[in-house]
Amino acid sequence: MNERELQDAVNRLPKSIDPPRDLWPGIEARLGTGAGGGFASWRRRWYWVPLAAAAVFAFLLIARAERSAWDVTALAGRPLIGTRRLAASGRLRVGDWLQTDDSSRALIAVGRIGQVEVRPDTRLQLVVAKANEHRLSLARGTIDAKVDAVPRLFFVETPAGTAIDLGCAYTLETDSLGKGLLRVTAGEVEFQTGSRSSRVPLGALMQIQPATGPGVPYVEEAPAPFVRALIAFDLERRGTRARAVRTVLALARPQDAISLWHVLQRVDPPLRGVVYDRLAALVPPPPGVTRRGALALESRALEGYWTKIQRIHFRIMVLRGVREIDPRTGLAKP
Amino acid sequence: MPQPDDLVARAQAGDQTAFRELYRQHAGRVYALCLRLTGDDGDAEDRTQDVFVRLWDKLRSFRGDSAFSSWLHRLAVNVVLNERRTTSRRERRVMPAEDPAALEKHRGNPTEGLSIDLERAIAELPDGAREVFVLYDIEGYGHGEIAQLVGIAEGTSKAQLFRARRLLREKLER
Numbered sequence: 001m002n003e004r005e006l007q008d009a010v011n012r013l014p015k016s017i018d019p020p021r022d023l024w025p026g027i028e029a030r031l032g033t034g035a036g037g038g039f040a041s042w043r044r045r046w047y048w049v050p051l052a053a054a055a056v057f058a059f060l061l062i063a064r065a066e067r068s069a070w071d072v073t074a075l076a077g078r079p080l081i082g083t084r085r086l087a088a089s090g091r092l093r094v095g096d097w098l099q100t101d102d103s104s105r106a107l108i109a110v111g112r113i114g115q116v117e118v119r120p121d122t123r124l125q126l127v128v129a130k131a132n133e134h135r136l137s138l139a140r141g142t143i144d145a146k147v148d149a150v151p152r153l154f155f156v157e158t159p160a161g162t163a164i165d166l167g168c169a170y171t172l173e174t175d176s177l178g179k180g181l182l183r184v185t186a187g188e189v190e191f192q193t194g195s196r197s198s199r200v201p202l203g204a205l206m207q208i209q210p211a212t213g214p215g216v217p218y219v220e221e222a223p224a225p226f227v228r229a230l231i232a233f234d235l236e237r238r239g240t241r242a243r244a245v246r247t248v249l250a251l252a253r254p255q256d257a258i259s260l261w262h263v264l265q266r267v268d269p270p271l272r273g274v275v276y277d278r279l280a281a282l283v284p285p286p287p288g289v290t291r292r293g294a295l296a297l298e299s300r301a302l303e304g305y306w307t308k309i310q311r312i313h314f315r316i317m318v319l320r321g322v323r324e325i326d327p328r329t330g331l332a333k334p
Numbered sequence: 335m336p337q338p339d340d341l342v343a344r345a346q347a348g349d350q351t352a353f354r355e356l357y358r359q360h361a362g363r364v365y366a367l368c369l370r371l372t373g374d375d376g377d378a379e380d381r382t383q384d385v386f387v388r389l390w391d392k393l394r395s396f397r398g399d400s401a402f403s404s405w406l407h408r409l410a411v412n413v414v415l416n417e418r419r420t421t422s423r424r425e426r427r428v429m430p431a432e433d434p435a436a437l438e439k440h441r442g443n444p445t446e447g448l449s450i451d452l453e454r455a456i457a458e459l460p461d462g463a464r465e466v467f468v469l470y471d472i473e474g475y476g477h478g479e480i481a482q483l484v485g486i487a488e489g490t491s492k493a494q495l496f497r498a499r500r501l502l503r504e505k506l507e508r
Contacts, residue, residue, distance in 0.1 A: 006503055009452050010471050016362035017369060023379060024357055027386045031350065112487045131489075149493045167493060311504060 068129055069093040070109050077104025079118070092126045099123045100141070110134050110154060114147035127157065142173035146186075161193030161213040168202070178210035188310070198262055201310055203317040207231060216262045219255055219313075226251040230259060233266075245271055249278045254327035255316065257283040257309045265297055283309060283328055342402050346393050353393075357386050360403065364410045370468040371414045373457035381417060385410045411469065415483055418461070455505040459498055466491050467498035 069091040078085045080099040081092060092098055092108060098118060100106060106118040111134050118124065122141020128134065136143075137157040146169040147154045154165035160178025163170070168187025174180030182191055183205040191198050191206065193213025200206045200217040207215040215234040218227055229247040236244050245267055252260055260279040267275055272295050285294070286308040293301030312330035319325055323332045341359075344352035364385050369378035389409060396405055456464060465484055469475040470491070477495075481488040 002503070003499065006499060006506070007471070009506075013452065013472060015366060017366040018362050019365045019379060019382060020375065021379070023361065023365075023383050023386075024354060026383050027357065028350070028354070030383070030387045031353075031390050111489075113489050113493075149489045150496050153489070167497070 070111060070126060070129055072098065073107045075105040075107050075117070077101065079104045079106040094126050094129050097123060097125045110145075110147065113149035113153060114145065117144040119143065138172065138174055140174060140176040142171065144171050145169065158208070160208050160210050161191055164190040164192060166190055170200075174208065178208065180208040182206045182208060199306070201258065201313055203313070204258060207234065209234060216259050216266070218259045222256060222259070223251065226256065233263065242271060245275065249275065252278060252282060254282040258313055261302075261306055261309055264294065265302070283312065342393070342396065346396070353390060360406055363403070364406065367407065367410050367468075367473065368414055370453075370456055370472060371411070371465055373459070373461075373464055381414050384417065385413045388413050407473070411473075411483055415465070419485065451506060452502070455502050458505065459501055462486075463494045463498035463501065466494035467502070470495050
């Protein structure tokens with residue numbers, strides 16, 4: 001179902017639904033006991049005038065302050081903003097650098113959409129602070145980000161590419177050359193370097209390499225040999241990584257479908273069919289996704305497949321410890 | 335049938351018969367709103383009664399600056415949202431049904447039964463997402479108004495709407 005079909009269905013919903021029983025007797029009884037009466041509220045109404053005025057005033061102050069700077073709180077030690085030591089709290093303005101040493105930490109309020117905890121030995125800069133774009137540049141170190149907003153409002157640039165928030169919580173670390181790790185704990189993050197990108201859902205992580213940018217994501221509990229094969233695949237040169245691909249395919253489980261979906265798009269064309277067949281054997285494609293479309297890397301086919309893989313993965317993660325989910329279908333096991 | 339303006343005026347003067355007629359005319363609209371905002375039919379009945387008791391209390395302040403139905407609608411939204419804010423007795427919603435049969439995609443005519451499925455899916459949304467979805471997509475409020483009514487940031491309202499639509503599409507595609 002797409003957005004339009006959902007909206008059409010919503011428009012067809014009845015505006016009125018009769019209550020299953022007559023509610024009037026209960027209402028009438030309460031009117032008679034003085035629960036209503038019609039006039040009591042008059043005396044209380046004047047309270048709202050100063051309260052509303054105070055709320056408007058507070059809103060204007062917040063809106064004004066938010067335009068070009070974010071609040072920063074020192075969580076430990078005394079982080080630096082520019083050349084100034086941060087005592088307890090302060091403001092990070094566009095262009096400012098925030099730096100922590102090995103014993104200091106800080107918390108940044110990302111406008112009104114989230115927060116970033118800055119771990120020790122980290123250096124970052126506020127690049128854009130607008131309502132429709134919140135952008136940091138992480139030169140080195142580690143941050144924990146939590147964002148509650150529509151996708152693509154919060155970006156973190158690193159030396160090897162950009163993490164794009166799709167409504168989530170994650171930890172991102174990088175060294176000054178761009179080698180790093182992205183670990184997602186809620187929602188989903190896209191990491192992009194030029195035209196190459198990876199999608200990392202909750203419970204998954206991804207290596208980042210200076211030369212190649214985003215690696216192939218994998219689930220937290222993926223077996224070590226599988227992860228080593230994926231990293232080898234990421235690092236091998238095009239044309240010489242067939243062996244790594246075959247190892248990845250041999251070790252892959254249905255839970256590793258998020259990895260194979262990425263591998264499918266990155267292998268040399270002659271190997272694409274083998275990857276697709278293995279992926280389809282582990283998690284059958286949804287209706288409408290054809291082998292031909294997937295091998296041609298048609299976005300409709302890839303997006304359709306990703307939606308299914310992501311939904312199954314999400315159910316496994318959310319219901320972990322509650323229900324056992326079949327990783328091939330997403331249905332609860334009896 | 336008595337004219338709405340006449341009924342309102344008589345009810346404002348304390349005429350309970352007129353007020354009962356107002357209830358009869360508007361109960362379905364108010365109940366539908368309460369049902370969708372709460373996601374629970376028992377809560378919806380309670381809130382519908384609260385709305386009309388509150389209406390009796392507030393009726394004198396209605397000046398006719400807007401249509402009575404719009405004014406009542408806004409009052410109903412406030413009653414439901416205030417109730418949620420001031421009480422903690424609502425149980426956390428359980429996860430959507432895990433029965434494989436319930437997860438099967440609807441077959442046959444694609445629109446047959448869709449409204450019922452959609453109502454159920456709306457009821458199963460998390461509280462915050464459901465409130466924003468009902469107010470924005472069904473009742474036509476803007477994000478600014480919703481932010482004020484619910485007591486959240488406008489960006490949060492947008493995020494909740496995005497989340498609600500995604501969850502609904504997922505539920506309806508099963």
